[in-house]
Amino acid sequence: MCRNFFSKIVFWVSMPLIMSLMIGCTATTRDISPDETIHYDESYDFSDKNAIVNDLVESLVNKPPLVARFDRPVIIIYGVANRTSEHIETSGITDDIRQEILESGKARFVSKRQRDDIAAETDYQYGGNVSAETRLQRARQVGAEYMLTGTLRSIKKKEPKQVRLRKKTLQYYSLTLELTDLQTGLIEWTDSAEIVREASKPFIGW
Amino acid sequence: MVNIASSVHKLKSACLLLCLLSIAVSGCASGKLTRARDAFYGGQPEQAAAVLSVPEDVSSRDRLLYFMEKGAILHHNGDYQGSTDNLLRAAALMREQDIISAGQQTASLVTNEWLTDYKGEYAERLLVHTYLMMNFLMLGNHESALVEAKQALEVYDDTCPEACANDFFTRALIAHCFEALNEINGAYIEYKNLAELMPDPSPVARKLYDLANRLGFDDDAERFSKFLSESELNRRKRPAGEVIVFAGQGRSPVKIPHNIVVPPSIRFSFYTYDDRSPYLPPPSVGPLAGSADIVTTDVGEILKASLKERLARILVKETARVVAKEAIANNIDNDGLEILIRIFFFLTEVPDTRCWQTLPAYFSMIRVPLPPEAGPIRIKGLGQTVTLPEIDTGAGNGSFYHYYSIRNGMGPVYGAGP
Numbered sequence: 001m002c003r004n005f006f007s008k009i010v011f012w013v014s015m016p017l018i019m020s021l022m023i024g025c026t027a028t029t030r031d032i033s034p035d036e037t038i039h040y041d042e043s044y045d046f047s048d049k050n051a052i053v054n055d056l057v058e059s060l061v062n063k064p065p066l067v068a069r070f071d072r073p074v075i076i077i078y079g080v081a082n083r084t085s086e087h088i089e090t091s092g093i094t095d096d097i098r099q100e101i102l103e104s105g106k107a108r109f110v111s112k113r114q115r116d117d118i119a120a121e122t123d124y125q126y127g128g129n130v131s132a133e134t135r136l137q138r139a140r141q142v143g144a145e146y147m148l149t150g151t152l153r154s155i156k157k158k159e160p161k162q163v164r165l166r167k168k169t170l171q172y173y174s175l176t177l178e179l180t181d182l183q184t185g186l187i188e189w190t191d192s193a194e195i196v197r198e199a200s201k202p203f204i205g206w
Numbered sequence: 207m208v209n210i211a212s213s214v215h216k217l218k219s220a221c222l223l224l225c226l227l228s229i230a231v232s233g234c235a236s237g238k239l240t241r242a243r244d245a246f247y248g249g250q251p252e253q254a255a256a257v258l259s260v261p262e263d264v265s266s267r268d269r270l271l272y273f274m275e276k277g278a279i280l281h282h283n284g285d286y287q288g289s290t291d292n293l294l295r296a297a298a299l300m301r302e303q304d305i306i307s308a309g310q311q312t313a314s315l316v317t318n319e320w321l322t323d324y325k326g327e328y329a330e331r332l333l334v335h336t337y338l339m340m341n342f343l344m345l346g347n348h349e350s351a352l353v354e355a356k357q358a359l360e361v362y363d364d365t366c367p368e369a370c371a372n373d374f375f376t377r378a379l380i381a382h383c384f385e386a387l388n389e390i391n392g393a394y395i396e397y398k399n400l401a402e403l404m405p406d407p408s409p410v411a412r413k414l415y416d417l418a419n420r421l422g423f424d425d426d427a428e429r430f431s432k433f434l435s436e437s438e439l440n441r442r443k444r445p446a447g448e449v450i451v452f453a454g455q456g457r458s459p460v461k462i463p464h465n466i467v468v469p470p471s472i473r474f475s476f477y478t479y480d481d482r483s484p485y486l487p488p489p490s491v492g493p494l495a496g497s498a499d500i501v502t503t504d505v506g507e508i509l510k511a512s513l514k515e516r517l518a519r520i521l522v523k524e525t526a527r528v529v530a531k532e533a534i535a536n537n538i539d540n541d542g543l544e545i546l547i548r549i550f551f552f553l554t555e556v557p558d559t560r561c562w563q564t565l566p567a568y569f570s571m572i573r574v575p576l577p578p579e580a581g582p583i584r585i586k587g588l589g590q591t592v593t594l595p596e597i598d599t600g601a602g603n604g605s606f607y608h609y610y611s612i613r614n615g616m617g618p619v620y621g622a623g624p
Contacts, residue, residue, distance in 0.1 A: 081349065082349055083389075085356035085357055085359075086353060087294070087350060156360070158364065201304070201305065204305065204306045204308050
């Protein structure tokens with residue numbers, strides 16, 4: 001009688017435990033919106049990229065010189081230098097900036113990245129395989145009026161060593177963009193977006 | 207009565223099985239790593255890389271060692287991208303392993319440290335970033351090299367400010383990563399930190415003198431000018447190009463086990479580093495010997511210092527394990543079972559001798575300014591004289607660097623230009 005009762009208790013205690021373990025081990029996926037803000041830790045992620053790009057593009061298109069220009073000046077992007085302590089693909093930032101400015105209709109771009117491909121295609125068209133009527137004309141490319149450059153920086157601060165169960169980290173990121181007039185060398189616009197985040201993680205896990 | 211006898215029998219079987227399993231696991235975990243190391247030092251580095259084809263080849267507890275060993279092997283094979291991929295995974299794993307696993311620590315209290323994830327000695331953790339910096343420089347990716355330099359600085363500050371203080375090679379690499387991207391403030395700070403750590407700052411005096419002049423630090427420029435020759439000081443303009451050689455020599459020390467047995471069954475196990483290479487003098491450069499700067503790290507010295515820094519923690523853990531095992535054995539009423547458990551505890555008390563074994567015994571960074579009339583550069587003292595390929599000294603505007611990585615007696619010289 002007592003033994004039966006004990007067996008039942010063991011069964012009813014262990015079954016939910018086993019079930020919860022099995023559920024925990026099941027792989028799950030879910031779709032999330034790219035606009036949703038999600039941070040797993042203090043490091044730079046796609047939510048930061050979106051926030052930084054939105055802030056800076058808004059400033060760029062709503063301040064001089066672009067706000068006063070209606071002829072869609074041509075810009076060339078020379079990339080964002082990564083001066084953080086993380087491996088961050090900054091071309092993703094410049095791609096998004098270009099896309100948003102193009103969508104705003106305030107400027108146009110020439111592509112530095114595609115120059116070699118354009119030259120190769122031009123050479124091909126003049127190589128004898130393309131008819132004279134349809135091949136492109138040389139020396140018709142548009143020169144850039146402005147150059148867009150930037151620097152992504154970070155400062156990391158950790159809590160001093162002491163007896164505790166969690167350790168906190170303070171992470172600071174800043175992206176500074178500059179728009180330089182290629183003719184005069186003057187910096188016509190500059191702005192920066194900043195992110196400061198505190199994260200903590202436990203010292204002990206299972 | 208029958209039930210008790212049956213339970214004891216089952217317990218005995220379980221203990222025996224656990225014992226065998228733990229011994230077997232210790233052996234399996236390092237099997238492929240041992241074969242890869244043997245092939246590497248046996249002059250077959252390609253085969254060494256092939257032995258470690260996928261991370262699943264080794265136990266998950268030795269995964270960090272897998273990435274470290276494979277990263278080093280691929281670097282010395284000239285596959286810098288492959289080496290980078292593996293070492294970036296090692297760096298990511300080190301960050302994940304920051305959290306102490308309560309489960310593994312509890313299990314290791316009644317068995318041994320082989321049941322825990324290998325986390326690397328402090329110096330090994332730093333050397334992951336050292337290799338990554340070299341890889342990115344060899345690949346011409348200065349920006350990523352600087353990212354690694356900053357991560358190496360974090361390891362210095364957080365983990366091993368004292369144990370790794372004599373890793374002059376890594377410090378010089380960090381300073382160079384700043385310098386190569388024209389971050390001269392950062393470069394100056396790092397070269398100055400290095401000069402303060404070195405017994406003789408002559409190998410970095412030239413850099414410090416130039417950078418101090420560029421930054422307008424006249425007092426410092428004068429201070430470092432004392433280390434330079436008259437001809438160096440009178441030179442109006444330094445050559446824009448530099449040859450930078452990363453030279454690895456010998457074989458780093460490995461951990462060897464030691465035991466102290468207190469009868470009847472207490473076994474206290476520990477390990478020390480044992481040298482695998484004799485003292486090797488730093489390489490020399492000809493014919494431009496006078497103008498070359500050489501910074502060397504004794505890898506064995508920083509590994510031993512790292513172990514020494516952890517010594518107190520190792521002793522506490524070892525003592526706790528001995529006490530825990532004794533307490534468990536003493537609380538068993540059945541004499542036969544107690545003897546069996548004591549035998550199990552005695553056999554499983556195996557010191558954790560895991561370590562990164564494909565590291566060289568010495569790392570040297572050789573910098574040779576490239577005057578326009580520079581002929582072929584010869585590096586001596588790597589078991590052979592290595593002649594670097596001729597370089598076009600007129601290449602590039604401003605500063606440019608040609609990088610080479612050499613490991614003594616380990617195949618061809620790999621180079622990368624601007």
